[in-house]
Every structure is written in structure tokens, then in C-alpha cells.
Amino acid sequence: MIDRDTLNRHLDNLLEVSRFKDYGPNGLQVEGKAEIRKVVSGVTASMALIEAAIAAKADAIIVHHGLFWRGQDGRLTGWMKRRVAALMAHDINLFAYHLPLDAHPSLGNNAQFGKRLGLAADHHFGDQDLGCLSELPEAMTLAGLSDQVALALGKPPTVVPGDGRPLRRIAWCTGGAQGSFEAAIAAGADVYLTGEISEPQTHYARETGVAYLACGHHASERYGAQALGRRVAHDFSLDHEFIDIDNPA
Incomplete structure (x- = not known):
């Protein structure tokens, strides 16, 4: 008690x-x-x-x-x-x-989401340093990452392909953080994962070559x-x- x-x-x-x-x-x-x-x-x-x-x-x-x-x-x-x-x-x-629960380094939504994908944040970016970025020792493919997300969350993400580059720098911020995509691009990400997608993000992905995965607001913050x-x-x-x-x- x-x-x-x-x-x-x-x-x-x-x-x-x-x-x-x-x-x-x-x-x-x-x-x-x-x-x-x-x-x-x-x-x-x-x-x-x-x-x-x-x-x-x-x-x-x-x-x-x-x-x-x-x-x-x-x-x-x-x-x-x-x-x-x-x-x-x-x-x-x-x-x-x-936001305090998004950001906590071990209990937070971003930390727990990353854990389920085998990712740990090496850097932070964006407003109040909420975004996470992991630098992988070996590159992933977009198809492989998408399959991993679907298995971890129980639902397939919405995928906007980039330019097909190997994925070494993976950025993420759970929930309704589509507005942080530009900050993830500026931080050098090869792909960005969040919960939702709005109209502009498709164009940013196509024009910058950085892939975008919308994994579900609720699904990414469970x-x-x-x-x-x-x-x-x-x-x-x-x-x-x-x-x-x-x-x-």
C-alpha cells in the first residue's frame, strides 16, 4: 500500500x-x-x-x-x-x-518502443530532445525493418519508401510526432518511425530520400x-x- x-x-x-x-x-x-x-x-x-x-x-x-x-x-x-x-x-x-512518459530513458514510450525493435538511443534530437536516434553497426533494409515493426506491434506500418539507401541511422518518436520528421532528417536519419503520418511527410520522404514508417499512435505507445x-x-x-x-x- x-x-x-x-x-x-x-x-x-x-x-x-x-x-x-x-x-x-x-x-x-x-x-x-x-x-x-x-x-x-x-x-x-x-x-x-x-x-x-x-x-x-x-x-x-x-x-x-x-x-x-x-x-x-x-x-x-x-x-x-x-x-x-x-x-x-x-x-x-x-x-x-x-511528454515525461515519452522521454524517460528506460520506462518511457520511446525507450520501450526501441527495446522491442532492438534499438537503443545513441543520440536525441528535436523539441525537448524527445526524438531518439540509433546508429547500427550493420545496416538494415526497409523491408526487414517494416517486418520487424509488424511483428513487434502486431500490425503492419504504413511505409513511405525513401531512396533505397541502407538503413544505418534509425530515428523514432512514438505517437503523434510526425512533425518531428524534419528534425530527424536534419539529424542524419536514414529512416524515421513514429505513430502517425500527415500529408506533408510523404513529400519529405520522396524529396529527401529518408524513409518514413507510421506505426500507429496507440500501437507505438502501449x-x-x-x-x-x-x-x-x-x-x-x-x-x-x-x-x-x-x-x-
Whole structure:
């Protein structure tokens, strides 16, 4: 067992929350019971995850995508009211960590994604050094990398080929980081992996020769929250369950 405020401070320190300029609040977003014995982790604080956590008798939920984001309306109506009301009715704490969980060197989404592909970051690039770049001793082919991603994530990526060069410098940043493709190109990457693709990235890949793989936003970010949940459970002798709510994105 651990008390809520101690866990909140521990997570803030572990993930170095104060380092980041983010799109919403990191840490405790909805206050629940003071004593925590069971933690559920998941990617997004959706109604489906909240209902699954209630069924699992969780005292706290740890997610990557929380409830509150910059520019939101701010009123507790509709879907937002239903989510908050369910958490409060069952006295469940909601902890959310966005960029701090992307960036953590061992528990983060980028580190965990790289681990599943056998990649470790040799360099960082881009906004707040979130992007990772690995220099391989032996080059990979684009087809081989694409197959490896499909096997690791359980879904084939969307691939925009580059100029067919051997892949020695692999860059990645999970989730909706298509906007970091230009920074990856500037960092010398031969290929860039992220969750999503927008219209401009196809042209950048064709014009620069740097290949692009969109691996799925949810698919590429399934691993940070569960790694953090396992770590917390180990450190404080808590029960932990990762609940993956299917999402094709």
C-alpha cells in the first residue's frame, strides 16, 4: 500500500515532470482515495479503460493520455462529465503523464518502443530532445525493418519508401510526432518511425530520400504506461494490471 500524495510525488520525481513544457497537466488529474493498493495502467483515460479499472477494483489508474489538454472547452459535460463522474463515484485516482512518459530513458514510450525493435538511443534530437536516434553497426533494409515493426506491434506500418539507401541511422518518436520528421532528417536519419503520418511527410520522404514508417499512435505507445505501472508495483508492493483498450489508430 502507498498513500496517494506519496505516489504522486514519487512519480513526479521519477519522470522529472518539471523539465517539460507540455500540452496539459502531468501528475494527479482526478483525486480519489488516499490509500492505493491496486493500480491499473493503460494508454488513454477513455470510458472503456475507466470501466475496466472499476471492474478490476483499482484504486488508481496511470495513463499516458489524460483527460485535460490545452485549448479544451473546460466544462464537465457530455463524455467528459461521464468519465470524471465514474472516477469520482468509485473514488479512483487518475494519474497522467504525457511528454515525461515519452522521454524517460528506460520506462518511457520511446525507450520501450526501441527495446522491442532492438534499438537503443545513441543520440536525441528535436523539441525537448524527445526524438531518439540509433546508429547500427550493420545496416538494415526497409523491408526487414517494416517486418520487424509488424511483428513487434502486431500490425503492419504504413511505409513511405525513401531512396533505397541502407538503413544505418534509425530515428523514432512514438505517437503523434510526425512533425518531428524534419528534425530527424536534419539529424542524419536514414529512416524515421513514429505513430502517425500527415500529408506533408510523404513529400519529405520522396524529396529527401529518408524513409518514413507510421506505426500507429496507440500501437507505438502501449508500452510506457505498463512499464511505469510495473515499476510502481515493484517499488511499493502493489497489485498492477495493464489493460489494453483496442484502438486501430
